[in-house]
Amino acid sequence: MGEDRPARPSDIARAALDAARAASAARPRPTRRRVAGPRRSWTGPGPGADDPQTLGSLVDSLVSAEDWGERTKVGSVFGRWDSLVGPDIAAHCAPQSLSEGELTVVAESTAWATQLRMMAPTILGKLHNQVGGDVVTRLRVVGPTAPSWKKGPRTVRGRGPRDTYG
16 A cells, blocks of 8 residues: 555645745844834824814913013003902002002002002012012002103103293
8 A cells, every 4th residue: 555645735735834934934034124203103082282272271372482471460460450459459549550570559549649558568469479470579659640741751851831832
């Protein structure tokens, strides 16, 4: 019974597969080469920069990007005056100007001007706590005055508007 059988197709396929596996195992493995450039990171399902944003967060990012922080604090002193000092004080005085840390407040009467001068440390403390920073360092309280003909920081002494009439 020493008859040789002809090779079956499955035997031929198995022999070819074994030869291919042996050749593959003998070859060195190729290393993966990384493409130069930034590594991709996927944000996933969370919010991204291109998603719709709330108006408040957009304004905050614009203020910090443009370095408007100090200007917004100055604006908040004038815009939120009633809530900063309280409605009782705000009913009798109003801020007029803020220059180099000195806030000028105009009172409706000389009595209120005197009262506000005595309350100046308390008002400065409230402004410092609620506005923050060194926006207001001094408080100058003035009473009601007559209209002034002076315009601007520099003036010339004289009789005012009457000196041109002869």
